[in-house]
Amino acid sequence: MKISLNSQDKSRFAELLQVKEHNICAAEIYIEYLNNHYNDIAFAKDENDYYKRFLTCLEIDEKDKDFLTINKTTKIEKITKLDPKDYESDSYYKLIKNLKGRDGDIQFLTLKYNAYEGFVFDELEIGQNYSEHTPLGYFEKDFVYPAIIKDERIWMSIIPHEINTMKDHIKRAHGNVLVLGLGLGYYLFHILEKKEVKSVDVVEFDKNIISLFNKHLINLFPHKEKINIIYDDAINYLANNQKQFDYVFSDIWHNVGDGEGLYLRIKANESKYPNTTFDYWIETSILSMLRRQTITVIEEVLNGSKENDYLKAKNENDKIINKIYFYLKDKDFKSFEDIIELLSEQSLKEMAKHLY
Numbered sequence: 001m002k003i004s005l006n007s008q009d010k011s012r013f014a015e016l017l018q019v020k021e022h023n024i025c026a027a028e029i030y031i032e033y034l035n036n037h038y039n040d041i042a043f044a045k046d047e048n049d050y051y052k053r054f055l056t057c058l059e060i061d062e063k064d065k066d067f068l069t070i071n072k073t074t075k076i077e078k079i080t081k082l083d084p085k086d087y088e089s090d091s092y093y094k095l096i097k098n099l100k101g102r103d104g105d106i107q108f109l110t111l112k113y114n115a116y117e118g119f120v121f122d123e124l125e126i127g128q129n130y131s132e133h134t135p136l137g138y139f140e141k142d143f144v145y146p147a148i149i150k151d152e153r154i155w156m157s158i159i160p161h162e163i164n165t166m167k168d169h170i171k172r173a174h175g176n177v178l179v180l181g182l183g184l185g186y187y188l189f190h191i192l193e194k195k196e197v198k199s200v201d202v203v204e205f206d207k208n209i210i211s212l213f214n215k216h217l218i219n220l221f222p223h224k225e226k227i228n229i230i231y232d233d234a235i236n237y238l239a240n241n242q243k244q245f246d247y248v249f250s251d252i253w254h255n256v257g258d259g260e261g262l263y264l265r266i267k268a269n270e271s272k273y274p275n276t277t278f279d280y281w282i283e284t285s286i287l288s289m290l291r292r293q294t295i296t297v298i299e300e301v302l303n304g305s306k307e308n309d310y311l312k313a314k315n316e317n318d319k320i321i322n323k324i325y326f327y328l329k330d331k332d333f334k335s336f337e338d339i340i341e342l343l344s345e346q347s348l349k350e351m352a353k354h355l356y
Helices: 007-036 047-057 065-074 091-096 160-172 186-192 207-216 234-240 256-267 283-302 316-328 336-342 345-352
Strands: 079-081 101-103 106-113 136-138 143-150 153-157 175-180 197-204 227-231 247-250 277-280
Touching: 007 065, 007 283, 007 336, 047 079, 091 143, 091 186, 101 207, 106 153, 106 207, 143 207, 160 186, 160 277, 175 186, 175 234, 186 197, 207 227, 234 256, 247 256, 256 277, 256 283, 256 316, 256 345, 277 283, 283 316, 283 345, 336 345
Parallel strands: 079 136, 175 197, 175 247, 197 227, 247 277
Antiparallel strands: 101 106, 106 143, 143 153
């Protein structure tokens, strides 16, 4: 990989590195809050008051110089009071909010966000120089939602984040659709309502989820004659299936941490379906992680790293970084603009097709 930056471009790249660090620091603040302090706020007069209480429970000084720079980049101060009616009016939420049952090690029940409990309610927002803002919100009263518990952990749930991050994918579904991952059927339910959707094949690897769905949910669904559920591993199915689809939606991960590797493996199969539109749940967040890793590779090369440094990996993150290096090995970056273009969403999507 050849990177030729003049002094001005190096300065601009240094600013990009700083934005990346601010994004990471902000993510750590949110993780600390969501893991250990999500119920610390019992009341707030308004969103600004909530923000101040948010900082207090994390013992962060609002005027701290380092925090001010992080906040300027990532807009931590932007916290949203949500209206429960926006979610309680959802037709699928209303249909299953009181449904309960058990099948093997899976339990169908309701959970809740307590009043003033903070949570992430939508996809990452990407700003200037690829800054990242995490949408944090709260309700002023308790909010009940349906969920599946498996092995003592939340496996799936119909929460504001799920509803908000599915909206655009539901709008884009059309024709003969392949859905990777059944879950609670939220996405499936809504696309079945669309006249533009002719049929839906759903690939699910968990027999208990399929059993629970068939026993408790499928008879509640509109146009269930369109549904064909396939027991298989999603990536194995894509690699070996001969059927063509108009649209494929993938949702087989819980978060970016377990999703990036799966996302890249599915992207590697896109070429088998030249006339198909592929869509991915929380793709913006996954691409943000891929962007951070790409910036890391560029920084390392600028600091003298060579090919031998990318031959071994201790974990999945290292594997992906190594794959990024070898994908970019023969590329020539002559300016900061070349780097910015590489980090664009479209460029990262194209790179993702070739890493696995």
